[in-house]
Amino acid sequence: MSIWLRNLPSVHVLLEHEEVRKLIELQGRDRVKEAIQDIMSTMRQNHENYTFSNSQNVLDYIICQLKEQATLTHVTELKRVINATGTVLHTNLGRSPVAKLVMDKVAQIAQGYCNLEYDLNQGKRGYRDRPVEALLMQLTGCESALVVNNNASAVFLCLQALAKDQEVIVSRGEQVEIGGSFRVPDIIHASGCKMIEVGTTNKTYVEDYEKAISEETAMLLKIHQSNYRIKGFTHETSREDLIKLAENRQLIAIEDLGSGTFVDWRKYGLPYEPTVQEVLNKGMDIVTISGDKLLGGPQAGIIMGKKEYLDKIKRHPLMRMLRVDKTTLMALQEVLRLYVKGEHIEELPSLGMMSQSYVHLKKRGGELGLALSEKVNHLAVDLVDIEDQPGGGSLPDTWLKGVALSIALEMDSVDQVQAQLRRLHMPIICRVKDNKLLFSIRTIEVELEDVFLNELADVLKEVS
Numbered sequence: 001m002s003i004w005l006r007n008l009p010s011v012h013v014l015l016e017h018e019e020v021r022k023l024i025e026l027q028g029r030d031r032v033k034e035a036i037q038d039i040m041s042t043m044r045q046n047h048e049n050y051t052f053s054n055s056q057n058v059l060d061y062i063i064c065q066l067k068e069q070a071t072l073t074h075v076t077e078l079k080r081v082i083n084a085t086g087t088v089l090h091t092n093l094g095r096s097p098v099a100k101l102v103m104d105k106v107a108q109i110a111q112g113y114c115n116l117e118y119d120l121n122q123g124k125r126g127y128r129d130r131p132v133e134a135l136l137m138q139l140t141g142c143e144s145a146l147v148v149n150n151n152a153s154a155v156f157l158c159l160q161a162l163a164k165d166q167e168v169i170v171s172r173g174e175q176v177e178i179g180g181s182f183r184v185p186d187i188i189h190a191s192g193c194k195m196i197e198v199g200t201t202n203k204t205y206v207e208d209y210e211k212a213i214s215e216e217t218a219m220l221l222k223i224h225q226s227n228y229r230i231k232g233f234t235h236e237t238s239r240e241d242l243i244k245l246a247e248n249r250q251l252i253a254i255e256d257l258g259s260g261t262f263v264d265w266r267k268y269g270l271p272y273e274p275t276v277q278e279v280l281n282k283g284m285d286i287v288t289i290s291g292d293k294l295l296g297g298p299q300a301g302i303i304m305g306k307k308e309y310l311d312k313i314k315r316h317p318l319m320r321m322l323r324v325d326k327t328t329l330m331a332l333q334e335v336l337r338l339y340v341k342g343e344h345i346e347e348l349p350s351l352g353m354m355s356q357s358y359v360h361l362k363k364r365g366g367e368l369g370l371a372l373s374e375k376v377n378h379l380a381v382d383l384v385d386i387e388d389q390p391g392g393g394s395l396p397d398t399w400l401k402g403v404a405l406s407i408a409l410e411m412d413s414v415d416q417v418q419a420q421l422r423r424l425h426m427p428i429i430c431r432v433k434d435n436k437l438l439f440s441i442r443t444i445e446v447e448l449e450d451v452f453l454n455e456l457a458d459v460l461k462e463v464s
């Protein structure tokens with residue numbers, strides 16, 4: 001029997017310890033008490049593995065274990081992080097941030113009652129998508145619109161409601177996978193439709209679609225290639241040809257536009273992408289997009305198009321399962337209002353970040369680098385050029401000219417420092433290249449710059 005076991009403090013005494021009381025405030029007394037009991041029971045069981053010279057050591061050890069466990073819990077909680085990766089729509093980091101002026105409205109609505117399904121004109125039951133639908137009609141000229149959980153469910157719902165047990169024709173050049181769980185063939189099969197693939201990976205002609213049409217065909221589906229591009233010897237059937245064919249054969253033409261946009265990005269120095277209104281104007285029956293990609297809104301799937309089809313979708317039982325809550329609808333309403341007014345669009349964080357100029361980034365980076373080297377002595381910090389990315393499957397093949405703080409570290413400390421950055425109160429997520437930590441300026445939110453500097457300096461002081 002180890003002698004130090006006699007010095008094991010009582011649970012009661014530990015619970016009164018100053019450090020432990022801090023943990024209780026965060027996690028609750030029961031949880032902390034349980035953790036203490038677990039630690040002490042492990043110590044008793046394996047007592048021969050420990051040596052402590054006095055009772056203070058025993059106490060310190062237990063507190064240290066408790067804090068370590070608390071850090072692990074703290075790391076798994078959902079919380080705000082600083083994105084220094086340079087990928088604007090980082091799916092793992094929650095895609096698009098939503099503008100503060102939008103979220104202030106959301107906070108108000110979430111805290112009380114609202115007219116979610118109550119028609120204030122008539123004093124009777126209303127339809128929850130109505131306000132957002134009205135804005136979408138105004139913005140895009142669509143006849144009707146509705147909102148679901150995300151774009152994957154939007155596509156699924158359209159297929160199931162309009163083409164179940166029938167054939168859907170898709171080009172082999174558009175069989176995309178978007179991050180694991182969204183694969184076009186899987187979605188089509190799961191929705192109960194039969195997928196008919198046409199063309200080849202690099203070339204699909206309108207004749208290929210035409211030849212594949214049968215008695216069983218319900219739909220021609222076009223999908224944004226999102227995260228890749230086929231280059232070289234290629235042919236993509238034009239939207240116009242596809243729409244004309246669908247019209248002639250009385251089929252539904254539907255396009256999954258992926259990120260989707262209401263504004264011409266060329267105004268912001270970004271590459272051309274067809275807008276939703278352009279595609280609908282050409283005669284596409286239905287268009288689906290995500291809410292949290294370049295739109296800069298909350299996670300949502302938006303379906304826009306012809307009333308006859310949308311009415312059918314609205315009556316489908318899946319609608320009830322895929323509908324969104326009042327906070328999502330409020331956020332979407334406020335974001336769409338910004339687009340309708342045409343003001344403050346640059347205030348939408350994703351668009352703002354995407355369109356930041358190199359010169360501006362260089363200026364911000366220079367200031368941050370200077371401030372950091374003033375906080376940490378002998379720090380090897382450089383300002384380097386870097387390629388940022390839109391991300392989220394938007395604008396494939398587009399690289400944004402960016403700037404990063406580059407911090408050189410000892411070879412074996414890079415992983416450790418990165419892990420430390422992930423455990424911070426507000427974790428910092430960055431890139432690593434050749435034993436250098438790279439902090440891309442573009443995606444670091446301006447209002448978090450001070451937190452970023454202070455936290456990073458604290459970690460770097462420890463290692464340098």
Ligand SMILES: *Cc1c(COP(=O)(O)O)cnc(C)c1O
Nearest residue numbers: 150151152224226258259290393
């Ligand atoms: C991103 C994307 C999706 C999936 O959208 P979610 O909103 O994440 O469900 C579907 N299709 C395309 C073309 C996309 O780019």
